[in-house]
Amino acid sequence: MQTAVQLYTLRSLDAPLPETVRRVAEAGFDGVEFAGLGDDESAVADALSDTGIAAPSAHVGIEALESDPAAAVETYGALGTDSLVVPYLDPEHFADADAADETAARLDAVAGDVLGLGYHNHEHEFVEVEGEYALERVVADADVALELDAGWAHAAGADPASLVERHADRIDVLHLKDVVTDADAPRGGRPVDLGEGDAPLDAVLDAAREASVEWVVFEHDDPDDPLESLERAASWLAERGL
Template sequence: MDVGIQLYSLRKLGESTASLVERAADAGFDGVEFAGVDDTDQTKAALGDTGVTASSAHVPIEELESDLDAVCERYESLGVETLVVPYLPPEDFADADTVEKTAHRLDDLTARCDDRGFRLLYHNHNHELHTVAGEPALDRLAAESGIGFELDVAWILAAGYDPTDYLERYADRTPFVHLKDVVLDADAELGGHPVALGDGEVDIDDCLAVAREGFVEWVIVEHDDPEDPAEFCRTSGATITALRGEN
């Protein structure tokens, strides 16, 4: 199991993608997950120079659907094999009918990605776990589609569920996990506030223990809006290094 960082966490540094790759390497991460790339050639050179792996890329579904060939060409040159739909709005999970439509939409896109040699995953927030026809919408999506998941443990907890339960439930279709911490707040838009690893209410050790059971290929560290992105990168790398040393 390798550990990477979602470069969206570092966007406010205002640096090139290549520079962010170098930061990830200096912090001890095995890889990076892209949220856009500003210069493919420079980024490819940084990956080669540092030995960091390009684990995956978050790409808005509109871009995937409108110009999949260009997306695949860009990320194939960087060694990416996994694309992730990072977000769909709450209205796409409003009721059983819309969840079914969302499932078919994701399945169609999965087939198109498969044809081009890419795996497609879906990354959840908390709204996919509201109740639809007596069950969480995410479970209904899983039943209606074959999409794989990049489960975000913080937003599962913020929605009122046990992240380890979901990791175990969808072990066979969750090759990537977003490792994020959160302080719960029922009044917050997403049910909580993201914080540094170890400062919130996610049981990081338990999540990693389940992930180590063999089905997870990558654990991706993320913070939606760190006050000091550079410090978050450094401290997260140190936290991961310490956890690896304990196991």
């Protein structure tokens, strides 16, 4: 199992993307997950080549994938990225059974043009629909991978380790996010550094190892000090043999 960083975590750094890629490599991670590329794709490619780290996945909005899937596949394919992940769809897309079925059909249509398409969850996909979570209904009905965000799943009141076990055949990339949840508001969580929240991340990692998940991706939505969070995450992961 290899480690990566979702570069949205480091978006506040006053540095060009190639330099950010190099900082991730220096911290000891094996890869990066893109959240946009900017204009200098060749410099990004050089940074990946120079450091030897990989770019297994990238977050790309569904509108871009629907309007010109070939361009997205070509752009990210040139960087060695073989999984394009829809990072967000509004809560209305998971509100009930009909909405979930429409979302599955929409993702399935994109998957026909984008091999390796995935979907990344937040909290709102965990509405119960006919005895299952809306997210699970969508994944079951669409030819997409599940990029499970363990922190947001926990914040929604779900058991992320059990989700990894149930959907092992759909998870190649797993997001490790820690959150502090409020007992009075189980569908809400505040992101914190790894090990500082109450998400059951060790159980999630155990399930991920058992499921042969290829990549675990550290993400912190709003770190006070992005580089310090990066170093803390690297240490936390190293303590667990990653």
